[in-house]
Amino acid sequence: MADTIFALATAAGRAAVAVVRISGPATLRTVEALAGRAPAPRMAALRKLRHDGVELDEALVLRFEGPASYTGEDSAEFHVHGGRAVVEALLSALSGLGLRLAEPGEFTRRAFENGKLDLAQAEGVADLIDAETEAQRRQALGQVGGALSQRYDRWRDLLVQSLAMLEAAVDFPDEDLPEEVAERARPGLRVLAEELDAALADVSRGRRVRDGYRIALVGAPNAGKSTLLNGLVERDAAIVTDTPGTTRDVIEVPLVLGGYRVLIADTAGLRETEDAIEAEGVRRARRWAEEADLRLWVVDGFHVKQVEALESTVRPGDWLILNKADIAAADALEEASARWVSEGLVVRQLAARQEGAVAELRTDLAAHVIEALSGAEFPAATRLRHAERLSEARDYLARALSDIGLEVELAAEDVRLAARALEKITGRVDPEDVLGRVFSTFCIGK
Ligand SMILES: Nc1nc2c(ncn2[C@@H]2O[C@H](COP(=O)(O)OP(=O)(O)OP(=O)(O)O)[C@@H](O)[C@H]2O)c(=O)[nH]1
Numbered sequence: 401m402a403d404t405i406f407a408l409a410t411a412a413g414r415a416a417v418a419v420v421r422i423s424g425p426a427t428l429r430t431v432e433a434l435a436g437r438a439p440a441p442r443m444a445a446l447r448k449l450r451h452d453g454v455e456l457d458e459a460l461v462l463r464f465e466g467p468a469s470y471t472g473e474d475s476a477e478f479h480v481h482g483g484r485a486v487v488e489a490l491l492s493a494l495s496g497l498g499l500r501l502a503e504p505g506e507f508t509r510r511a512f513e514n515g516k517l518d519l520a521q522a523e524g525v526a527d528l529i530d531a532e533t534e535a536q537r538r539q540a541l542g543q544v545g546g547a548l549s550q551r552y553d554r555w556r557d558l559l560v561q562s563l564a565m566l567e568a569a570v571d572f573p574d575e576d577l578p579e580e581v582a583e584r585a586r587p588g589l590r591v592l593a594e595e596l597d598a599a600l601a602d603v604s605r606g607r608r609v610r611d612g613y614r615i616a617l618v619g620a621p622n623a624g625k626s627t628l629l630n631g632l633v634e635r636d637a638a639i640v641t642d643t644p645g646t647t648r649d650v651i652e653v654p655l656v657l658g659g660y661r662v663l664i665a666d667t668a669g670l671r672e673t674e675d676a677i678e679a680e681g682v683r684r685a686r687r688w689a690e691e692a693d694l695r696l697w698v699v700d701g702f703h704v705k706q707v708e709a710l711e712s713t714v715r716p717g718d719w720l721i722l723n724k725a726d727i728a729a730a731d732a733l734e735e736a737s738a739r740w741v742s743e744g745l746v747v748r749q750l751a752a753r754q755e756g757a758v759a760e761l762r763t764d765l766a767a768h769v770i771e772a773l774s775g776a777e778f779p780a781a782t783r784l785r786h787a788e789r790l791s792e793a794r795d796y797l798a799r800a801l802s803d804i805g806l807e808v809e810l811a812a813e814d815v816r817l818a819a820r821a822l823e824k825i826t827g828r829v830d831p832e833d834v835l836g837r838v839f840s841t842f843c844i845g846k
């Protein structure tokens with residue numbers, strides 16, 4: 401028989417109310433031991449909690465009977481006064497009654513094991529708890545509601561239908577017809593392959609909503625990158641001095657733009673240097689910029705010729721910030737601006753020291769992030785784990801398509817493997833190590 405587990409479900413520390421949950425076969429017995437008479441299921445009741453003849457607190461007690469509960473088992477909640485000593489006393493009473501402290505994510509794991517949630521939905525629960533932005537909340541809630549799982553189940557069903565056709569071809573008694581029968585699976589598999597391609601193309605957007613859209617500030621030393629960072633995030637996150645080479649480490653600052661989580665990074669000024677520490681900083685700067693979703697090349701407008709040095713590194717879609725517009729020659733800025741716009745860059749002239757100019761840039765960046773990520777709230781993948789399985793399924797599908805005409809049995813096996821890859825995402829097939837990894841990222845009490 402399963403253990404009965406307990407945990408504090410609300411955040412640790414002093415609060416008005418704290419909720420302690422228990423789940424498992426000993427629920428009813430435990431509620432009776434602490435509260436005397438147990439309330440009817442789903443009816444909150446005020447009860448004095450007592451253990452070993454000592455009164456612990458007066459609490460609101462709520463009880464659920466499995467399977468109609470979060471975990472699918474009998475479970476209960478004690479809403480107590482949120483003082484540390486109260487919570488401590490209740491937890492030690494539960495332990496004294498033979499219950500065990502839950503592991504991180506164990507309540508949700510039980511919900512998964514009892515078929516209340518699939519694995520992708522369970523991940524959605526963890527994401528919902530971690531959500532800090534409106535977009536993260538929408539995405540996670542969609543995932544809990546099964547938006548992601550439904551797509552995978554549909555794809556899997558299509559694969560199973562194709563598989564049935566291929567198996568029929570394998571079993572076909574007449575020697576001449578199997579190819580024709582097998583070919584009937586091809587159109588469906590083709591459509592599916594196209595859908596998986598579209599989903600894979602959208603993967604990075606889904607992950608960006610969850611993990612943050614990455615914006616890099618890069619450029620020559622003293623261009624004003626750190627000044628711009630501080631302006632954008634409205635605090636002194638990075639040191640600004642007139643010494644070139646001030647910034648060494650990558651300084652990542654999270655912020656919310658247009659309702660999306662964004663990570664903006666200030667980096668070391670790019671230059672050749674003998675200084676080993678600075679050189680490492682330059683390497684890190686390049687790496688971060690390379691992986692960023694958006695690069696802002698910051699150039700000192702007073703030395704606007706410096707911009708020529710970027711020729712080999714900038715790409716269409718990058719942004720060019722012509723800084724220090726307060727001291728630069730307006731016509732030189734205009735000339736540089738026209739030239740780089742024609743190369744496909746987004747160009748802004750501003751003075752990073754001036755609040756108003758930076759506020760305008762922040763608005764432009766928010767609009768850009770919204771455009772880049774909107775519609776990505778219900779993607780086919782919000783985690784690397786999903787993306788890997790999705791692309792695995794796509795590879796098997798490609799192999800199946802090329803094998804249909806040649807070796808029907810191999811094609812059938814590939815379709816089976818593709819379905820298996822998709823099943824792993826919702827946890828229909830559940831290797832223990834994947835489960836362990838998914839649930840260990842939860843907090844205790846969930
Ligand atoms: N006049 C003027 N000076 C600026 C402006 N923005 C930055 N500066 C000055 O330029 C100098 C360098 O600024 P930083 O922000 O440290 O430049 P950085 O690009 O981070 O430099 P490194 O970290 O050394 O690569 C400082 O003295 C800033 O005050 C601006 O818009 N106008």
Ligand SMILES: [K+]
Binds near residue numbers: 621622641642646
């Ligand atoms: K500097």
Ligand SMILES: [Mg+2]
Binds near residue numbers: 646669
């Ligand atoms: Mg700097």
